[in-house]
Amino acid sequence: MTAKVLVLSGYGLNCEEETLFAFQHAGMKGVIRHINDLIENPKELEDIQILAIPGGFSYGDDTGSGNAFAQKMKLSLWEHLTKFVERDTLTIGICNGCQILTNLGLVPALNGRYGERPVALTYNLTARYQCRWVDVKVGSSKSPWLAGVNTLHIPVAHGEGRFMMSPETLAAIQNQVAFRYIKPSLLSSRTPQAEGSHNNRGDSSASPRNDTLELAKGQFPFNPNGATDDIAAITDHSGRVLAMMPHPERGMFTWQRDDYDRLKDHALREGKTLPAEADGMALFKNAAAYFEVAKRKSA
Amino acid sequence: MPRIEILSHEDDGRARQIEQALGRRGKTAAVRVVDVYTSENPKAQSPEFIDSLTNPVTQKAGTSYDQFDWALEIGYLPGVTDNIGHTASELLALTTHCIPRENGDLDATSKDPRFRGEDSAGVYSSRLYLIKGKLNRGDVEALGHELSNKLIQRATIKSRDEFVKDGGMSVVIPKVTLGNKGAVADNVDLNVSDEELKTIGAQGIKNPDGSRRGPLGMSLLYMQAVRDYFKKEGRPAKDIELETLAQTWSEHCKHTIFASPIDDIKEGIYRHYIKRATQEIRKKRGKNDICVSVFSDNAGGIIFDDEYLITDKVETHNSPSALDPFGGAITGIVGVNRDCVGFGRGAKPVINRYGFCLADPRTKPEYYRDKAKANPILSPETIMNGVVRGVEAGGNCSGIPTPQGFVYFDDRFVGKPLVFVGTIGLIPREINGKPGHKKGAKPGDKIVMVGGRVGRDGIHGATFSSVALDEGSPATAVQIGDPITQKKFSDAIVKEIRGYDWYNAITDNGAGGLSSSVGEMGDQSGGFHVELDKVPLKYPGMAPWEIWISESQERMTLSVPPENTDKLIAFLARRGVEATVIGTYTDTGRALITWHGETVMDLDMDFLHDGLPETPLKTVYVAGGEDEPDIAQPKDYADTVLNMLSRLNICSKEFISTQYDHEVQAGSVLKPLQGPGRVYAEASVTKPVLTSSRGVVLSQGLAPRYSDIDTGAMAAAALDMAVRNAVTAGVDFNHLAILDNFCWCSSDEPERLGQLKRAAAAIYDLAVLYETPFISGKDSMFNDFKGYDAQGKEVKISAPPTLLVSSIGVIPDIEQSISLAPKMQGDLVYLLGETKDELGASEYYDMNGALGQNVPRVNGAKNLELYKLYSAVARNRLIASAMPINLGGLGVALAKKAIASQLGMEIDLSGFALRPDKLLFSESLGRILVTVAPNNQKAFEKHFGSFANQIGLITNENKLNIKNILSVEIKKLDEYYKQPLKDY
Structure with a gap:
């Protein structure tokens, strides 16, 4: 049996279809389930291995993004x-x-304390919605979602994506940071020579070492929202719950990339075939692999 | 009475924005934001509820904070949609297990006693800004004006002393209380003088107190026809009947100007030019016809592939946007989304597009709606910010990508901006074994209203948008959108119920509300009976006629066989959507409405739909333009190109593209900003079906200023641009359709009608030649502002006659898409198409204060040949990058390509005879600027023959060099291109 995914929908969530598509492409089975149907039949959670809360505008961001939906989940599930x-x-x-998980307190769950809310996602410092491609590198979290992942070239699209927390919390979650915004450095350089190896999955030999990558240091647009410590994603203490602002399902195929036009042009000239998958797919494949391994162990 | 105040941390992004707004006025201040929730419900005091509203990291509830000099609170006026209030009401219900109605008012229509207690009172939201800084009351008032709109919001100001003395801000419950309890339908006496009939038509039905209910927008001719009808029926007319006829016969709904006989064209402009073009093209295409559903539904539909159709509709929402830019734009975009959901059996919205025609936001022109100068127009900056934000909120909240659009500036859009909004839909060609695009209400079907409740919002929207904006424009015509309510039913319908075959027809409630949607569907079955007292209301006390024509947003009307109504309503309830049976479709030939059992409307269906008298139109055509100007050649071409790049119609609109989510649904291929230099593109490619290699190519064209010389040239240019832009991006030229949106002015003047006829004739010719069928269209005929200038002198400002042509097509494989950014140094630069001395009404002449005469003319036959060649070669991927040459001409296109690539260009134009400024800035149509890899040179030149004009190379020198003319650093071009609008 392959892992089964439940992707939530309803009340303004809106990325459920492409998020399910990503999991299916990575070899998993899944369903889209309206939150009200899950509340009616919460036992369904016992039959699934992966819960995905996709992007969207639940309750129109009223009372703070993700807040009302999180309240609904907390009170009923x-x-x-x-x-x-x-x-x-x-x-x-x-x-x-990500905003919902954070408001629910399923992340960061310091020392396993689910339900506490020491982290907030608040208005971008630009006070503008930002839809743009950014680069992120993995932090110290030992999350199964991140196995083998170094950097991602990936889009963000949000008005309230700025991670905020007290200095104490920041210190406490250092090993639960999943991604940080970085400067593109050579990765997205415009020179075609450097770009052939542009951070594509399956070409990790050409990727620079993680510690040579320069953090965004709060600088717009590399850090698109002013997030504390350039944080783009965090996990819970176990690493199995991942809350991320960037959209891996919008960067799962090469044709989705903002530089697809150049990549395909250069591939054509060099007589190469572009890899179909892009950085974002790694996360979904990691999820599949996690349960494959578990299955083999139990076998 | 509970008033909950929640203070946000000092580093709040919203506070920063206000500080910046004050900064632009030269004021320094520190701002704190307080979210306020007010309710009459005693349970709103519960700590669980307050906790649910408060983020523990960034907010604090009930804290006293006194580090401020001024307090400014902005809340909604009674009856205005308060989305945050709705969500807070839901949280109140969740946390305290009470059942509040939306927005607090007791539900008069509900049979459920739970909705009648005081626990049913809901929550209202407002926002308090605490401002510390050296400001006087006037400064805070000015800020209040900038942050609110007095048509829909209240702004209250207190100094710190007043605040302390009063113990805080006052508690305001913006509840609607309507005086007319036991409202009935009134009789209206039509056996009156022609003079009085005229007054009723222009100003509305008279209330007992002598005031008028607002314009019916009916001419004397129409009023006489109505009077004669009721004479025949032998009874007086009811107010609701008169309002219904006014809605149904309005220009907005019937498009009377496009439908009326005009000169010797008996069938009118629409049938003679627009519809006929499509009919002829379809016939000629035969089995290669791409059209499936045209002009008959809420949107037009063409084939996408064997499995799906794509639909498209472009609407305008000009009049509401002039009064409330945010509300006008958001209701525009969510309204056109409903047109998509209302196509066939329900199409899924997959792409949004936008277009704004505005005045220069950096200017502050002084105009008033009234002679006393008490009622100023909104500033161009306020309008721009509002409409940009409205489409953002509507599109982003609905999860529909917005990759495509434009902004066009001309100061004549100052009093009435043009706001275009469009939605592309996806629908299976077959649903449950039936064609997805076919539907029809059947006699016996129940009329089911789905979505939001009915309030007084938007009353007279349809009739008001059919007249010019002036002092008497009704404030009730303004509405606020509630995209989440719509998202809930839209998802439920197109992602779930559509597959269950529970309804026979669906349409949206747009202009005219129920009167229009039920009237339209009743036309399919042959009559209807509506029990108006069953319609769920936002607040009690509305009169029958108000319920019937209200334009409260976020509603659809379905035609449901009786055996399916219960399961449909129950299913929607599980999705958080209200649905109500409000009547039955019949085949009696009568439009029947009862109100608590009493008949208040009983009209003949034929009279309702076809009873309006014909109004033959006469036209006169007067050519415009001036002599060609004598402009000295620029001394410094580098300067001239830089100045051209920073013109509003040419510079980057990146600030819009990054605010609009263009990646949602994960199908974005060619994006709104292209190349490492992020140039704002004129075409986009999107993959609506992730498993298919096909893409949807979208673009548009318009050239309003060309109308100053010749509306025919303007219209042909718009069509050529829309088609060529899509061709350039790689569309299959045989799989391309177009939509028309005429935004005219003063359409009661023969001269304007003459211009209209000429424009329509021009696009008929060109569409038939290109074989690009019109699949949908809309017109807005009175884009005039009537008011007073700074001296109190009467003025009329008419928008230039504008035709927007939008294009939609299919690219067989997205791998064949062509972006505008050059890819590699060493590539060859080619100019395809001929450059002529055509600078009339161009950006260059305008920069020099001239209009001229030589407006660009389309050479259709030549263009057709080029586009076919290009479309064929796009399949073989011979072209590395391409950009259509439009406003600003070749010089601007070269600069944009250089910026996009961030490489460099070496160009030689010495082979051309035109003098350099004309060569660089002529806006001759039919041209494309392309780059080609050297190893494709032979194949490319052979394919294009005499069309191919090599003019240079891509370099890696960070400069645009044009031999003997100019040399500019790309950094500089970039700066001038991006600077003008970057701070909005």
Whole structure:
């Protein structure tokens, strides 16, 4: 049996279809489930291995992005949710899903304390919605979602993506940072020579070492929202719950990339075939692999 | 009475924005934001509810904060949609297990006693700004004006002393209380003088107190026809009947100007030019016809592939946007989304597009709606910010990508901006074994209203947008969108219910509300009976006629067989959507409405839909333009190119593209900003079906200023641009359709009608030649502002006659898409198409204060040949990059390509005879600027023959060099191109 995914929908979530598509492409089975249907039948969480809260505008961001949807989940599903994340399962929240997980307190869950809310996602410093491609590198989190991942070239699209927390919390979650915004450096240089190896999955030999990559240091547009410590994503203490502002499902194929026109042009000249998959797919494949391995162990 | 104040941290992004706004006026201040929730519901005091509203990291509830000099609070006026209030009401319900109605008012229509207690009171939102800084009351008032719109919001100001003395801000419950309890339908006496009939038509039905209900927008001719009808029926007319006829016969709904006989064209402009073009093209195409549903539904539909159709509709929302830019634009975009959901059995919205025609936001022209100068127009900056934000909120919240659009500036859009909004839909060609695009209400079907409730919002929207804006323009015509309510039913319908076959027809409630949607569907079955007292209301006390024509947003009307109504309503309830049976479709030939059992409307369906008298139109055509000017050649061409780049119609609109989510649904291929230099593109490619290699190519064209010389040239240019832009991006030329949006002015003047006829004739010719069928269109005929200038002198400002042509086509494989950014040094630069001395009404002449005479003329036959060659070669991927040459001409196109690539260009134009400024800035149509890899040179030149004009090379020198003319650093071009609008 392959891992089964449940992708939530309803009340303004809107990326459920492409998020499910990403999981399916990585070899998993899944369903889209409206939040009201899950509340009616919360036992369904016992039959699935992966919970995905996709991007969107739940409740129109009213009372703070992700807040109202998180309140709804907390008041009607809390016990089932904590049981789910405490099992050997994976959870991902993307963009609005990230905001929901954070407001639910499923991340950062310092020392396993689910339900506390020491981290906030608030208005971008530009006070403008930002839809743009950025580069991120992995932090110190030992999350199964991040296995083998170094950097991602990936889009963000949000008005409230700025991670904020107290200095104490920041110190405490250092090993739970999943991604930080970086400057593109050579990665997205315009010179075609440097670009052939442009951070494409499957070409990791050409990727620069993680520690040589320069952090965005709060600088717009590399850090698109002013997030504390350039944080783009965090996990819970176990690493199995990932909350990320960038959208991996919008950067799962090479044709989605903002530089696709150049990549395909250069590939044509060199007589090469472009890899179909791009950086974002790695996360979904990691999720699949996680349960493949578990299955083999149990076998 | 609970008033909850939640203070945000000092580093709040929203506070920063206000500080910046004050900074632009030279004021330094520190701002704190307080989110305020007010309710009459005692349960709103519960700590659980307050906690649910408060972020523990960034916010604090109930804290006293006194480090400020001024307090400014902005809340909604009674009856205005308050989305934050709705969400807070839901949180109140969740946390305290009470059942509040939206926005607090007791639900008069509900049979459920739970909705009648005081626990049913909901929550209202407002926002308080605490400002510390050296400001006087006038400064804070000015800020209040900038942050609010007095038509829909209240702004309250208190100094710190007043605040302390009063113990804070006052508690305001913006509840609607309507005086007319037990409202009935009134009789209206039409056996009156022609003079009085005219007054009723122009100003509305008289209230008992002598005031008028607002314009019906009916001419004397129409009023006489109505009077005669009721004479025949032998009874007085009811107010609701009169309002219904006014809605149904309005220019907005019937497009009377396009439908009326005009000169010797008996069938009118629409049938003679637009519809006929499509009919002829379809016939000629035969089995290669791409059209499936044209002109008959809420949107037009063409084939996408074997499985799907794509639909397209472009609407305008000009009049509401002039009064409330944010509200006008957001209701525009979510309204056209509903046109998509209302196509066939329901299409899924997959792409949004936008277009704004505005006045220069850096200017502050002084005009008023009234002679006393108490009612100024909104500033161009306020309008621009509002409409940009409206489309952002509507599109982003709905999860529909917005990769495509434009902004065009001309100061004549000052009083009435043009706001275009469009939605592309995707629908299976077959649903449950039936064609996806076919539908029809059947006699016996129940009329089911789905979505938001009905309030007084938007009353007279349809009739008001059919007249010029002046002092008497009704404030109730303004509405606020609620995209999440719509998202809930839109998802439920197109992602779930559509597949269950529970309804026979669906349409949206747009202009005219129920009167229009039920009237239209009743036309399919042959009649209807609506029980108006069953319609759920936002607040009690509305009169029958108000309920019937209200334009409250976010509603659809479905035609549902009786055996399916219960399961449909129950299913929608599980999706958080209200649905109500409000009547039955019949085949009695009557439009029947009852109100608590009493008949208040009983009209003959034929009279309702076809009873309006014909109004033959006469036209006169007067050519425009001046002599060609005698302009001295620029001394410094580098300067001239830089100045051209920073003209508003040419410079970057990146600030819009980054605010609009163009990546959602994960199908974006060619994006709104292209190349490492991020140049604002005129065409986009999107993959609406992730498993298919096909893409949808979108673009548009318009050239309003060309109308000053010749509206025919203007219209042909718009069409050529729309088609050529799509061709340039790689569309299959045989799989391309277009949409028309005429935004005219003073359409009661023969001269303007003459211009209209000429424009329509021009696009008929060109569309038939290109074989690009029109699939949908809309017109807005009175884009005039009537008011007073700074001296109190009467003025009329008419928008230049504008035709927007939007194009939609299919590219067989997105790998064949062509972006505008050059790819590699050493590539060859080619100019395709002929450059002529055509600078009339160009950006260059305008920069020099001239109009001229030589407006660009389309050479259709020549262009057709080029586009076919180009479309064929796009399949073989011979072209590395391409850009259509439009406003600003070759010089601007070269500069944009250089910026996009961030490489460099070496250009030699010495082979051309035109003098350099004309060569660089002529806006001759039919031209494309391309780059080609050297190893494709032979094949490319052979393919294009005499069209191919090599003019240079891509270099890696960070400079645009044009031999003997100019040399500019790309950094400089970049700066001039991006600077003008970057701070908005």
